[in-house]
Amino acid sequence: MSHEYNPKEIEKKWQDTWEKQGIYTTPESKDGAENMYLLSEFPYPSGNLHVGHWYAFAMPDIYARLKRMQGYNVLYPIGFDSFGLPAENAAIKRGLDPKEWTYGNIDYMRNQLKSMGASFDWSREIITSEPEFYRWTQWMFTQFFENDLVYRDITKVNWCEQCKTILANEQVIAGKCERCGSEVIQKDMAQWMLRITKFADPLIDDLEKLNWDESIKQAQREWIGRKEGSLIPFEIQKNENLEVFTTRADTLFGVTYIVLAPEHKKIQKWKEQITNWAEVENYVQSVAKKSERDRQQTKEKTGVRLEGITAINPATKKPIEVWIADYVLAGFGTGAVMAVPAHDERDAEFALTHDLPFQFVILPSAGEIGHSRPLITSGENVSILEAGAHEEKGQKQINAEWHAFYDIIEHDKDGLLPKGKRVACSFEGRLIHSGEFNGLSSEEARVKITKAVGGTLTKTYRLRDWGVSRQRYWGTPIPIVYDPEGLPHSIPLEHLPWQLPTDVDYTPDGTAPLARSQELRERTENIFGKGWTPEVDTMDTFVDSSWYFYRYLDNKNQDIFAKEDFIKQWMPISLYFGGSEHTTMHLLYSRFWVKALHSLGLVPHSEAYEGRSNRGLILGPDGQKMSKSKGNVIDPDEVVSFVGADAVRMYLAFIGPFNEPGNYPWDPNGVVGVKRFLERVWRLREKVSKEPSEELFVKSLHQTIKKVSEDLERLKFNTAISQLMTLLNQAEKLEKIGEGEYKIFLQLLAPIAPHITEELWNSFEDTSIHQSSFPQYNERFLADDEKTLPIQINGKNRAFIKVKKGISEKEITDLVLTQDEVKKWVSGKEIKKIIYKEDKIFNIVI
């Protein structure tokens, strides 16, 4: 061991040694050790490991190392999510083969990953673009096809003109492509859909049993967007029914017209009966031209009446008008709305614009009136009054408005509001002007009215089925062939993997590159017969990552994606580390995938991730997101060559609480500070002696063991490190430190800084520190018999006295009252009260 701490030398040495000795190769089971599966989302082989990768893999590695030292048989695997658009786009830009480019990157990244000193079991590595991997992606797809979990449909799809491919709803962020940021347009296309909506309920309900952050669960619930309501049939013309979805069946008597989405299929059917067809068609086309974004941003309530079409309100049996308007969305509910202007803000706006009747049917309960206000509309002016606008309008005026509100509804016999006195109120309450249902609460009425008119109670979801077809080259080929009649058939296992053809010009032009492969066409005809054609789209890469974690368990198996025994031994994953951007994409898709596999009896569990940790983001030193254009990118390789991998790992662990996904700016001086700490740990070796350390230090050491164990367990690496720093500060003040104590200190630090601790440990022991047992604290050393107690007077600290723990109130009172600092405040004054909390506080109230 040299006198200087030289990370470059020792880190490489130990990485090689660990690999040679295979100390991180994880057996399927280990005597006396419980299995634990820890996983970090695998990377895209984009070519370069950035600080984010270090954060993503080195932090979970701290936890994996801790758990291994605590006696678990820990699986912490790694692989590459190597199919996909980024790789393909980059390859096209450089004029290379996507495969060559990708595999070159993988080789490069593998070495970079090794330089982190992470305890990956490399023998279990997977690469999703390997035929032996995608063979099983394809097989699962065929299983889903056979069991009606996947289907082909022609629908409006999100199309990215830049990437020349379809995108899933989840990949459209605020109307733009998740990858390239360009505007997404709508297009009619055939694509393969996965029935994720079939599992909408369990995807929400099973969140309950997961040990995840509430924010992640909530985001998923909102994405799935379950709403309970009713389907109500409205008779249109003769014998034709139109279903509408509503959450407010209690307002059915207040329905004064119906509005359809311009895309609603019935409109074309009614062409003959609509007397103003030209006008209607014109409107439909003008809406079709608008982008989804424009349509959502315009708040004006435009619309056209379908003249000649009349609906019957099933409650009142009165005829009502039918309209189309673009504020009604085709994709939600049934694409048709029953309009209740008197009790819905949007309907009120629309009704005022187009002069449609307001029928008042719900009297808000008195409780609502205290802090909320109705929407009041009068004449042509809409003044929407809501809760929480107290700043602008005083309480008096609010009361006046309520007064006016009651005035209007009380003066009206049948609830049909006259022009100029139109009022809307979206609150629930009791029913009026609703025949036999009068007096019922909204809640009761919803059920009763729905049943009375032959409707059904139902749920509706925001979630759409997952479209997985991609018109690109570098992805898993969809294992489907079409017979001469054009009917799809899944490819049987014996012909899987259904290889990605290589005789393809993969430059994207909007059509699928695989269609240009002669080999693929010939292969299909050779196997299936003349006239058979292959599917030419590839799969969304989120399919690959939906099940990859099973393959780590049995990555060489040729007969099945993973042996059942191994799945039972390892799953579910105890803790899954990843980025928050995947909350409504990867995390949702893979939960669906597992549920689908489970429904086919292929896996024994319905959830794969017991725990989930979303990590934060490492920002540039300027507090901005790292980007080449801003010139604030930190290159980890560079930093490692300067301070070593241990310092980089430790700095990232120290930068902020890993269990809270915040944004933490990289401070170049911070790394240096951590490097200084490691150098001091190195130098402390010289103070090690055979004599045990003094008792005070042993006490601190045991407190440190406790704190570090607890903090590492909670992923609060930052405070674990600060405790180790405090202990080092103490140790440095001593002349000598016992060998045993020093070794324990090294063990505590080992998960965080694996190389330096191994090197120092090696000067005492022949076996690896990482195979040693994590230290346990001894209660005996934690018990302090003295305590410095703050003495407060009227709640302010005035003195501190050292007392025996558990001292009685009488004893301490006598002691405190003799203290000069206390006398100064108390003398001549009456003591009203004394509060003494054992070992916590002593407070005198005067």
Next chain:
RNA sequence: GCCGGAGUGGCGGAAUUGGUAGACGCGUACGACUCAAAAUCGUAUAUCUUUGGGUGUGUGGGUUCAAGUCCCACCUCCGGCACCA
């Protein structure tokens, strides 16, 4: 608008069940070592101050002997959803 989370020094961030706010690190200042610098080590570092003490955890109230922590109202920021019937 609805839902979730967060506001603490110059900076990143600490503070079990309410009980010494600012741990630890960075930065800064001064000192030691040095011909000098770097590195290293030591000391100080919320703020005001008449040196008694006062004030301080986004704002305003409240509960309590005691509030960063609990309650009410609000402001700001971050994330998710949003013409969703």
